[in-house]
Amino acid sequence: MPPELPAGTDPAALEAVACTVARAAGRLVRDERPDDLGVTAKSTRTDVVTEMDQRSQELLLDRLAALRPDDAVLGEEEGGREGTSGVTWVVDPIDGTTNYLYGVPAYAVSVAAVVGDPTVPGHWSPVAGAVLDPERGELYHAHLGGGASLTTAAGTRALRPRPTTDLALALVGTGFGYAADVRRRQARLLVDLLPRVRDIRRHGSAALDLCAVASGRLDGYYETGLNPWDRAAGELVATEAGAVVGGPADEVPTRDLTWAAAPGLAVELSALVRELAARHVGSVGEPR
Numbered sequence: 001m002p003p004e005l006p007a008g009t010d011p012a013a014l015e016a017v018a019c020t021v022a023r024a025a026g027r028l029v030r031d032e033r034p035d036d037l038g039v040t041a042k043s044t045r046t047d048v049v050t051e052m053d054q055r056s057q058e059l060l061l062d063r064l065a066a067l068r069p070d071d072a073v074l075g076e077e078e079g080g081r082e083g084t085s086g087v088t089w090v091v092d093p094i095d096g097t098t099n100y101l102y103g104v105p106a107y108a109v110s111v112a113a114v115v116g117d118p119t120v121p122g123h124w125s126p127v128a129g130a131v132l133d134p135e136r137g138e139l140y141h142a143h144l145g146g147g148a149s150l151t152t153a154a155g156t157r158a159l160r161p162r163p164t165t166d167l168a169l170a171l172v173g174t175g176f177g178y179a180a181d182v183r184r185r186q187a188r189l190l191v192d193l194l195p196r197v198r199d200i201r202r203h204g205s206a207a208l209d210l211c212a213v214a215s216g217r218l219d220g221y222y223e224t225g226l227n228p229w230d231r232a233a234g235e236l237v238a239t240e241a242g243a244v245v246g247g248p249a250d251e252v253p254t255r256d257l258t259w260a261a262a263p264g265l266a267v268e269l270s271a272l273v274r275e276l277a278a279r280h281v282g283s284v285g286e287p288r
């Protein structure tokens with residue numbers, strides 16, 4: 001059932017705003033990264049935020065305030081804001097912060113417009129979004145019912161998942177949390193999953209992993225412990241491209257399990273990751 005949109009909401013216009021502000025933040029984090037990058041630990045010593053995460057989120061807040069002054073904003077870093085329009089922007093100013101810190105060119109700016117309350121699991125839906133890979137110059141974008149596209153300097157093309165139907169030939173992405181006890185449980189899930197698929201890729205950005213399923217660079221993806229800002233835009237790009245996205249029980253991703261699959265793999269992959277996540281990981285607790 002498509003979500004109810006506030007009167008006057010135009011998902012295509014929201015997609016254009018998402019693209020505009022994602023591009024501005026992408027230019028900032030790519031071009032203004034200082035050599036002595038400031039970094040601070042959050043929930044654990046390996047869960048970090050850099051000064052560029054903070055500057056990127058400040059820029060996103062400023063641009064969204066100018067373009068969509070009545071909307072709320074929920075960001076990964078401190079400093080979101082309330083709104084009155086019924087639309088909330090859920091933003092990850094740098095998704096893949098560890099890669100960014102190490103100079104690994106695999107991170108993204110993720111910007112999604114959602115309706116509902118993104119702080120209440122299952123009570124919100126993305127209606128437009130953009131995921132920018134600043135290093136590759138790839139902008140993934142979509143709006144509800146509008147399909148999903150990849151825009152680069154060469155132009156714009158529609159996104160389609162791979163036609164894979166055999167799980168044993170599936171290239172599957174995943175990621176891991178920051179807390180040692182959760183990582184131990186996630187590793188146990190991986191031990192049982194790895195022999196069942198072609199191979200695993202751990203790129204370090206959930207947003208890019210979800211877009212990789214949309215574009216066919218992955219056949220599937222799963223992760224436990226994601227926050228709304230990690231996945232809001234990427235899950236819309238994936239579903240609008242024709243992939244199937246879901247969670248522990250149905251097609252609603254949650255913090256305990258988010259998965260995405262090419263349509264021919266969805267039944268088999270979702271059954272496997274649901275069973276293994278329930279057996280090995282369970283609940284991963286509240287967002288940090």
Ligand code: LIP
Nearest residue numbers: 094095096097175176204205206
């Ligand atoms: C990252 C996610 C990634 C996950 C990392 C981290 P961040 O988000 O995108 O999928 O495996 O542990 O949570 O923290 O870089 O914004």
